[in-house]
Amino acid sequence: MSASSSRKLLPHDFAPANDAPWLMVSLRGLGRGSVLYMHGRAEPVLAVPVVSRRRSMALLVVQDPGGWSYLWDAAHRTPARSAPVAAELIAG
Structure with a gap:
């Protein structure tokens, strides 16, 4: 992507290793917390x-x-194409 591009960056524009923050935010939006170790x-x-299983x-x-x-x-x-969709599946 060039510096002159006006397209908004989306989560899928980044490498999977950088997806953790997007997934964490998506989980938080669903009322679920997470911790990155x-x-x-x-890795x-x-x-x-x-919570139900402690x-x-x-x-x-x-x-x-x-x-x-x-x-x-x-x-x-x-x-791993969409952090919000993955968060919904993970949150169950």
């Missing part, structure tokens, strides 16, 4: 509290053959 050289993990579920960004996806609770996956 970044330990040493490990960043977004923890989303599950635990946090881990959310990762993984690369699939078709692109990037959000993976949570070790079994659920959705393409």
Whole structure:
């Protein structure tokens, strides 16, 4: 994107590794909190509290053959194209 472009930047304009803030804001808009953990050289993990179960579920960004996806609770996956859509799925 050139400096002279007037197009508004959207969440999908950024690399998946930079999506955590967009996803965190989208989750907050749905009344869900989250915490981003970044330990040493490990991959960043977004923890989303599950109040009904008194635990946090881990959310990762993984690369699939078709692109990037959000993976949570070790079994659920959705393409990382839209943080608001992913947040709705994650919030359940």
